[in-house]
Amino acid sequence: MSAFNAIGEEREIDRDEYTPGIEPQPTWCPGCGDFGVLKALKQALPEVGRSPEETLLCTGIGCSGKLNSYLDSYGFHTIHGRSLPVARAANLANPGLEVIAAGGDGDGYGIGGNHFIHTARENHDMTYIVFNNEIFGLTKGQTSPTSPKGHKSKTQPSGSAKSPIRPLSLSLTAGSSYVARTAAVNPNQAKEILVEAMEHDGFAHVDFLTQCPTWNKDAKQYVPYIDIQESDDYEHDIHDRGAAANMAQEAEESLADGKVLTGRFYVDDDRPSYTEEKQAIGEMPDEPLAERYFDDDYDWESERSYDLLDRHA
Amino acid sequence: MTDDELIWRIAGGSGDGIDSTSQNFAKALMRSGLNVFTHRHYPSRIRGGHTYVEIRAADHDVQSRGDGYNFLLALGDSFARNPQDEAYYGDEEIKPLSENLDDLREGGIIVYDSGLLDSEDVPELEERAEENDWHVFDIDLRSIAKEHGREVMRNTAGVGVTAALLDIELEPFEDLMEEAMGGDILEQNIEVLHDAYELVQDEYEFEHDLRVPEGSTEEEQVLVSGSNGVAYGALDAGCRFIAGYPMTPWTDVFTIMSQNLPKFNGISEQVEDEIAAAALAVGASHAGVKSMSGSSGGGFALMSEPLGLAEMTETPIVLIEAMRAGPSTGMPTKPEQSDLEHILYTSQGDSNRVVFAPGNPAEAYEQTRMAFKIAYDYQIPAIVIIDQKLSGENRSVPKDFFDRQPDPDPGSVLTEEEIAEAAHDESGKFQRFLHDTEDGVSPRSLPGQKGGRYLATGNEHNLSGHISEDPENRVAQMDRRMQKFQSIRTELDEDHESQQSYHGPEDADYGLVVWGSQQGAVEESVDRLNDQGYSVKSIGVSDLMPYPKKEMTEFLESVDEAIVVEMNATAQFRGLTQKELGRFGDKLSSLLKYNGNPFEPWEIVEGFEAQIDGEGQTPGTNTRIEPAAGD
Numbered sequence: 001m002s003a004f005n006a007i008g009e010e011r012e013i014d015r016d017e018y019t020p021g022i023e024p025q026p027t028w029c030p031g032c033g034d035f036g037v038l039k040a041l042k043q044a045l046p047e048v049g050r051s052p053e054e055t056l057l058c059t060g061i062g063c064s065g066k067l068n069s070y071l072d073s074y075g076f077h078t079i080h081g082r083s084l085p086v087a088r089a090a091n092l093a094n095p096g097l098e099v100i101a102a103g104g105d106g107d108g109y110g111i112g113g114n115h116f117i118h119t120a121r122e123n124h125d126m127t128y129i130v131f132n133n134e135i136f137g138l139t140k141g142q143t144s145p146t147s148p149k150g151h152k153s154k155t156q157p158s159g160s161a162k163s164p165i166r167p168l169s170l171s172l173t174a175g176s177s178y179v180a181r182t183a184a185v186n187p188n189q190a191k192e193i194l195v196e197a198m199e200h201d202g203f204a205h206v207d208f209l210t211q212c213p214t215w216n217k218d219a220k221q222y223v224p225y226i227d228i229q230e231s232d233d234y235e236h237d238i239h240d241r242g243a244a245a246n247m248a249q250e251a252e253e254s255l256a257d258g259k260v261l262t263g264r265f266y267v268d269d270d271r272p273s274y275t276e277e278k279q280a281i282g283e284m285p286d287e288p289l290a291e292r293y294f295d296d297d298y299d300w301e302s303e304r305s306y307d308l309l310d311r312h313a
Numbered sequence: 314m315t316d317d318e319l320i321w322r323i324a325g326g327s328g329d330g331i332d333s334t335s336q337n338f339a340k341a342l343m344r345s346g347l348n349v350f351t352h353r354h355y356p357s358r359i360r361g362g363h364t365y366v367e368i369r370a371a372d373h374d375v376q377s378r379g380d381g382y383n384f385l386l387a388l389g390d391s392f393a394r395n396p397q398d399e400a401y402y403g404d405e406e407i408k409p410l411s412e413n414l415d416d417l418r419e420g421g422i423i424v425y426d427s428g429l430l431d432s433e434d435v436p437e438l439e440e441r442a443e444e445n446d447w448h449v450f451d452i453d454l455r456s457i458a459k460e461h462g463r464e465v466m467r468n469t470a471g472v473g474v475t476a477a478l479l480d481i482e483l484e485p486f487e488d489l490m491e492e493a494m495g496g497d498i499l500e501q502n503i504e505v506l507h508d509a510y511e512l513v514q515d516e517y518e519f520e521h522d523l524r525v526p527e528g529s530t531e532e533e534q535v536l537v538s539g540s541n542g543v544a545y546g547a548l549d550a551g552c553r554f555i556a557g558y559p560m561t562p563w564t565d566v567f568t569i570m571s572q573n574l575p576k577f578n579g580i581s582e583q584v585e586d587e588i589a590a591a592a593l594a595v596g597a598s599h600a601g602v603k604s605m606s607g608s609s610g611g612g613f614a615l616m617s618e619p620l621g622l623a624e625m626t627e628t629p630i631v632l633i634e635a636m637r638a639g640p641s642t643g644m645p646t647k648p649e650q651s652d653l654e655h656i657l658y659t660s661q662g663d664s665n666r667v668v669f670a671p672g673n674p675a676e677a678y679e680q681t682r683m684a685f686k687i688a689y690d691y692q693i694p695a696i697v698i699i700d701q702k703l704s705g706e707n708r709s710v711p712k713d714f715f716d717r718q719p720d721p722d723p724g725s726v727l728t729e730e731e732i733a734e735a736a737h738d739e740s741g742k743f744q745r746f747l748h749d750t751e752d753g754v755s756p757r758s759l760p761g762q763k764g765g766r767y768l769a770t771g772n773e774h775n776l777s778g779h780i781s782e783d784p785e786n787r788v789a790q791m792d793r794r795m796q797k798f799q800s801i802r803t804e805l806d807e808d809h810e811s812q813q814s815y816h817g818p819e820d821a822d823y824g825l826v827v828w829g830s831q832q833g834a835v836e837e838s839v840d841r842l843n844d845q846g847y848s849v850k851s852i853g854v855s856d857l858m859p860y861p862k863k864e865m866t867e868f869l870e871s872v873d874e875a876i877v878v879e880m881n882a883t884a885q886f887r888g889l890t891q892k893e894l895g896r897f898g899d900k901l902s903s904l905l906k907y908n909g910n911p912f913e914p915w916e917i918v919e920g921f922e923a924q925i926d927g928e929g930q931t932p933g934t935n936t937r938i939e940p941a942a943g944d
Binding site: 005007020021024053056058068073076084086087088091092093094115285290293294301 | 551553554556574575578579580581582584585586588589590592593594595596597598599600601602603604618619621622626718719721722723726728729738739740741742759760761762763764765766767768769770771772778779780
């Protein structure tokens with residue numbers, strides 16, 4: 001008997017299942033881009049075939065962290081910048097789960113930047129959505145790691161002297177096997193990209209441009225996007241790492257000028273996920289670890305294999 | 314000081330094979346039926362620098378490194394010849410000889426490698442040898458080693474010489490070498506061993522009467538360090554996930570776990586930093602696997618926020634804190650017990666965690682198992698404190714001690730059938746954080762379980778996990794979380810044998826209070842003080858949080874005066890005791906040591922005499938008495 005009957009159960013899933021019965025009043029501001037992420041995610045999850053019970057959404061702190069309250073799945077609202085380490089361990093403990101991590105640009109590219117680099121490098125089989133509105137929203141409008149150079153805020157009154165983080169280039173360099181950017185103003189593309197990201201076997205990073213109508217009216221997140229896959233101006237090969245690097249650079253440079261390029265920048269279908277790598281070297285069991293504690297037939301005795309006489313560090 | 318024991322010190326540089334040689338020597342003595350205790354001293358350097366390991370072997374139980382030692386094997390420091398012009402550590406070539414003389418007992422033996430060390434460079438060696446009746450053997454170990462193999466094998470030559478001088482058979486050493494190596498290397502080592510043995514027998518005369526005591530322990534013993542104890546305890550508790558970042562001395566536990574977990578079909582993750590490490594432990598536990606992490610002072614500081622997250626989300630985790638001297642990076646390879654307050658109070662808010670401090674490797678095993686049990690039953694972080702001393706010291710423990718059943722019980726987790734019967738809110742969400750439980754524990758579901766959806770959050774939350782700032786809910790949640798803490802204390806008091814270790818006569822006039830790694834040294838000094846005519850007993854406190862109020866009150870009420878022995882400068886445990894009990898301020902003094910070395914029993918004896926009889930004079934340069942402060 002499995003302790004996790006919900007996992008892998010095949011049935012039609014309605015998007016309404018992801019909506020809490022008692023819907024907490026969203027505390028997002030009217031017109032906030034976060035509504036777009038929530039909507040896209042609710043549309044994408046049933047299409048991937050994952051039920052709310054086999055989905056674990058790990059969020060960080062900030063406006064984006066509230067996503068958990070408005071999407072009815074298993075959720076773990078962690079702490080600032082730490083959604084990734086929590087999420088990737090949950091994935092290792094029970095690979096049957098659909099693990100999604102989400103956070104804002106401060107959460108993901110600032111305080112959690114180190115975790116982002118290493119999760120990408122390890123290529124964990126999970127999806128990571130970064131709500132990128134180029135501002136700290138919940139703390140009321142301070143400069144974020146993606147705020148453009150010269151951006152003025154209460155904490156940087158003379159304008160930021162720093163160049164912004166380049167999330168797409170960083171992600172590619174760190175080793176993400178799926179890199180895309182989409183925007184809240186483009187729900188159809190957003191849904192498609194999220195479906196792909198979740199179905200991707202490896203670390204899928206989606207930089208999600210979200211507008212902040214309250215604190216960052218100047219950001220380019222409102223500007224009509226250009227879909228690089230749809231546009232005739234681009235013949236971009238998403239499997240070519242070099243081309244992806246160039247394309248990511250162009251997208252990041254043009255964003256400040258108001259030209260918003262979105263779409264899939266890089267997809268590597270061949271690279272094994274971290275789970276597969278660990279299993280290949282014998283450092284991870286084939287069966288989900290979490291199942292074992294419920295398996296009455298599991299032979300725990302046989303595992304007592306440490307050799308007391310030989311073990312001395 | 315007793316004569317019925319051998320304390321063998323092997324000294325040299327890192328890279329001289331001090332560790333492996335001493336491990337084998339300790340095992341050989343243990344297999345001959347003796348009880349052994351090893352103490353390791355090493356500098357914070359990759360290669361070179363002065364290192365030693367002491368092995369104490371006796372037929373009686375050995376609780377500490379003892380006072381001084383009686384056999385020195387001084388190897389050369391093969392890496393002491395610093396290629397850089399500036400040598401920061403003085404004249405290291407003679408250190409294995411010169412640095413070790415102060416603690417050598419009268420009548421002791423010195424063997425040094427005349428191929429590498431020059432006794433003429435050690436001032437007054439001859440004079441001191443005569444005064445102390447030391448027996449000095451200058452033997453060209455390097456040449457013996459070179460003749461049959463390589464220079465590096467002079468540690469083996471040293472063992473051969475030791476065996477000859479103490480009249481030990483070579484067979485156990487040969488057996489251990491066969492277990493560790495093979496081929497030419499094995500053959501060469503065995504030749505070196507025999508050659509050195511025969512050389513001493515044939516060409517040296519000796520008058521010393523030091524011999525290896527006869528061992529009478531019949532049950533099979535194994536050599537276990539504090540780190541081994543923690544790791545075996547975790548594995549037998551059903552822990553199958555560890556995440557960590559290397560830091561001395563925590564690395565020992567992490568290494569043992571990482572080497573063993575694949576054999577247990579478990580997972581070990583070395584990650585980018587300690588924040589991630591503890592957060593991974595939280596994530597794996599949330600998903601249903603018994604998991605742990607740990608670090609030493611500075612790394613543990615980074616874990617303070619995931620620790621609070623585990624507490625607020627009621628996710629069980631076990632953390633190990635292997636203390637070293639601080640503040641900041643302090644002295645990486647030196648023991649201290651100065652992280653206590655950091656461990657008890659780190660993290661924001663009215664935060665609670667369970668903290669155990671085992672006093673020896675066997676207790677490390679027991680209490681790590683207990684930490685897992687409490688953590689998973691009560692959904693609370695549990696921390697096990699060890700330190701650089703306990704982490705690396707090896708002791709002989711009966712093998713049967715470890716013959717336990719593994720514990721696959723994940724604690725208060727519901728099955729899907731039980732979840733179906735449990736309370737849900739109107740939207741169908743599982744009420745994971747219910748208040749109306751007797752012991753404060755509301756059973757949890759795991760992601761992937763049918764009907765168990767809820768939100769775990771570090772924010773204050775309502776029954777289903779939704780963020781809530783409702784005042785009534787806040788108070789109810791806080792009270793329930795704190796109730797767990799009371800329930801744990803009750804369970805520890807009522808349902809388990811005391812985790813505190815008592816030693817000495819029950820009706821003694823004086824008490825010594827100790828926690829953690831200094832327990833053995835204190836117990837040994839209690840025996841000596843009683844032999845000297847004092848009336849003394851000790852309590853080794855292992856439950857630091859929740860504090861064992863009942864047991865400590867009884868102990869302190871039963872004595873006229875008590876001294877808290879701990880390795881820090883600010884009397885942290887005494888402070889905790891006074892805070893928890895709110896009394897005994899006029900009865901409690903402290904004996905403190907914080908120079909980077911653990912207590913030796915004689916220091917505790919002298920400290921005790923100075924406090925009780927000595928009108929408050931300081932006992933010595935290495936320790937300090939902090940008088941009773943009053944209530």
